[in-house]
Amino acid sequence: MTPLSLTPEQQKSFRGYQSAMANTRTPVENPTVAYFGTLGSYTEQAAIDFFGEDCRRVSHRLSEDVFKSITRQGADYGVLPIENSTTGSIAAVYDLLAKYNCYIVGETKVKIEHCLLGVPGSRLSDIREVYSHAQGFEQSGEFLAGYPDWKCLTYYNTAVAAEHVAKSANPAFAAIASRRAAAIHGLSILAEDINLSETNVTRFVIVASRMELCPDCNKISIAFHLPHVAGSLFQALSVFDSNALNLCKIESRPIRDHNWEYLFFIDFIGNIDGTPLDAVMEEVISKTEGFHFLGIYKDN
Incomplete structure (x- = not known):
């Protein structure tokens, strides 16, 4: 029974959490997987890593x-x-998690190994324009600083940038993308491993319309905003400390049309068999507003 200490809005949030937990599904066999980008993108690689090479994949130009x-x-x-180890969180995906009634059911990580790709026969000295995603440029900043005369033009995806260069057949054009994109689009690798960090990794989330539970699910994602009361964030976060839960990610995003108000995204580790999750969620909800339960999945 929902405790009387919760406001009507908090009671609604708690019932939403309970409903999500009660309406889980088993993993889908032979799934159709939608992904951001195109053939040869790092996101497609993440889909292959998680679901296998034979999964049916559908590419999309926009995250939404x-x-x-x-x-x-x-x-x-x-x-x-959702997050890169060098350049940080991908804000648009967090905003979409708050907008759509979907759940995170898994995650996977892909090592990012950017290369400079050109049409066959082109050389570094030929290059005048470089195409990539904004993150590709940011993650390759030190390499690009050595070529100040190059014009950097942003594309929505690294693999699409590679496709554009291939179709252009212009030796003055290059793309920052993966080795796989080079192979798919028939491009030559002009420079390898040009990213800032040798340990550059992107974390990808697997999203579904219903939650899925497995025995080794141990990572929980939630979101909420807070009342304008002194100490409200401390009070919310103290729930994790008092329950000995490892808080592994905090991200804040501005709430549209509510200036200087923020939605907080929290990831924490907790074994669902050993943690009284209902009680923890109830306590968090009692100290927050606008609570979203985003999913339970295996920490990668």
Whole structure:
């Protein structure tokens, strides 16, 4: 029974959490997987790593189209990048998690190994324009600083940038993308491993319209905003300390049309068999507003 100490809005949030937990599904066999990008993108690689080479994959130009594919067009799962170890969180994906009624059911990590790709026969001295995603440019900043005369032009995806260069057949054009993109689009690798960090890794989330539970699920994602009361964030976070739960990620995003108010995204580790999760969620909800339960999945 929902405790009387919760406000009506908090009671609604708690019932939403309980409903999600009560309406889980088993993993889908032979799934259709929507992903952001195109053939040869790092997101496609994440989909292959998680679901296998034979999974049916549907590419999308926009991150939001991945969510629409799950909620309206029958895709079983979506794969999206959410955080890079060098350049940080991908804000748009956090905003979409708050907007759509979907759940994180898994995660996977892909090592990012950017290369400079050109048409066969081109040389570094030929290059005048470079195409890539904004993150590709940011993650390759030190390499690009050595070529100040190059014009950097942003594309929505690294693999699409590689495709553009291939179609252009212009030896003055290059793309920052993966080795796999080079192989798919018939490009030559002009420079290898040009990213800032040798340990550059992107974390991808697997999203579905319903939650899935497994015995080794141990990572929990939630979101909430807070009342304008002194110490409200401390009070919310103290729940994790008092329950000996490892808080592994905090991200804040501005709430649209509510200036200087923020939605906090929290990831924490807790074994669902050994943690009284209902009680923890109830306590968090009692100290927050606008609570979203985003999923339980295996920490990668």
